[in-house]
Amino acid sequence: MTPHTALTIAGSDSGGGAGIQADLRTFFANGVHGLVALTAVTVQNSLGVQGFTEIPADVVCAQIKAVASDMGVDAAKTGMLATAEIIRSVAKTLDELGLDFPLVVDPVAASMTGHSLLREDALEAIRTELFPRATLITPNLDEVRLLTGVSVTDAATQRAAAEALLEFGSRWVLVKGGHMLGTSECVDLLSDGREFLELSGPRYITENTHGGGDTLASAITAELAKGASVPDAVAAGKKFIERCVAESYSLGKGVGPVSPFWVLDR
Numbered sequence: 001m002t003p004h005t006a007l008t009i010a011g012s013d014s015g016g017g018a019g020i021q022a023d024l025r026t027f028f029a030n031g032v033h034g035l036v037a038l039t040a041v042t043v044q045n046s047l048g049v050q051g052f053t054e055i056p057a058d059v060v061c062a063q064i065k066a067v068a069s070d071m072g073v074d075a076a077k078t079g080m081l082a083t084a085e086i087i088r089s090v091a092k093t094l095d096e097l098g099l100d101f102p103l104v105v106d107p108v109a110a111s112m113t114g115h116s117l118l119r120e121d122a123l124e125a126i127r128t129e130l131f132p133r134a135t136l137i138t139p140n141l142d143e144v145r146l147l148t149g150v151s152v153t154d155a156a157t158q159r160a161a162a163e164a165l166l167e168f169g170s171r172w173v174l175v176k177g178g179h180m181l182g183t184s185e186c187v188d189l190l191s192d193g194r195e196f197l198e199l200s201g202p203r204y205i206t207e208n209t210h211g212g213g214d215t216l217a218s219a220i221t222a223e224l225a226k227g228a229s230v231p232d233a234v235a236a237g238k239k240f241i242e243r244c245v246a247e248s249y250s251l252g253k254g255v256g257p258v259s260p261f262w263v264l265d266r
């Protein structure tokens with residue numbers, strides 16, 4: 001049987017923990033065929049990002065058009081987009097394609113080691129060009145602060161952040177709570193402005209969470225590709241990432257990756 005398809009528009013991580021590497025294995029683990037539009041090649045390992053080179057915007061868009069026109073796209077996600085020019089071109093290409101599939105926008109601004117993954121002005125371009133086209137946006141708390149100025153420290157500020165982010169035009173927002181300090185639970189807040197759904201799970205004690213945001217967003221995208229509603233897709237994605245964090249491992253001298261290997265025993 002031909003599987004559903006999910007497209008990732010994102011950068012490559014030479015360390016294999018995040019970016020398209022994380023997206024493709026998550027798509028596979030969730031039973032969808034992964035398609036790729038590569039935006040940048042990063043030089044990185046467990047200690048951080050040493051640099052990156054972006055792919056020309058017309059080549060990024062040519063990849064999207066090539067797979068969409070031939071294979072079809074059931075859902076798409078964006079990760080590292082590198083430059084404002086790439087972001088504007090991707091938005092235009094999605095419009096040309098009619099954007100008739102769900103779009104998950106993970107507004108990746110920096111690696112968890114603090115290295116920027118965007119050139120100047122690019123986060124603003126994600127906000128203005130992609131958020132209004134997004135089915136769901138999935139910022140972490142650093143990205144929430146950069147985008148809205150809201151510092152999330154508890155449930156009330158998490159809700160205020162969700163409301164502020166929805167003003168930018170996405171249909172749904174997931175304010176991820178992985179970086180909330182002093183909590184024994186990891187609570188992600190999903191909202192469309194009417195419903196506010198708290199997705200709560202145990203906080204595992206580990207430093208090795210590289211690729212966590214990418215893995216969650218691509219697990220959600222895979223579920224959307226198969227036809228799930230946004231709340232069901234996010235609930236499934238949260239279960240998937242929890243297990244990946246629980247089984248994360250050390251690799252290299254710095255931050256290790258979340259683990260997809262448990263799916264082999266399913």
Ligand SMILES: Nc1ncnc2c1ncn2[C@@H]1O[C@H](COP(=O)(O)OP(=O)(O)O)[C@@H](O)[C@H]1O
Nearest residue numbers: 140176177178179186202203204212213216245
């Ligand atoms: N230590 C942890 N234990 C369990 N789940 C976690 C942990 N850290 C992050 N998560 C979950 O992983 C996902 C990614 O969250 P977060 O770390 O906030 O974003 P990002 O990886 O983009 O920085 C969220 O669903 C979050 O709740």
Ligand SMILES: Cc1ncc(COP(=O)(O)OP(=O)(O)O)c(N)n1
Nearest residue numbers: 011018019111112210211212213214
């Ligand atoms: C190519 C690439 N894309 C995304 C990231 C971000 O990954 P990470 O630093 O692990 O942050 P989260 O996955 O936790 O958001 C990256 N480093 N490289």
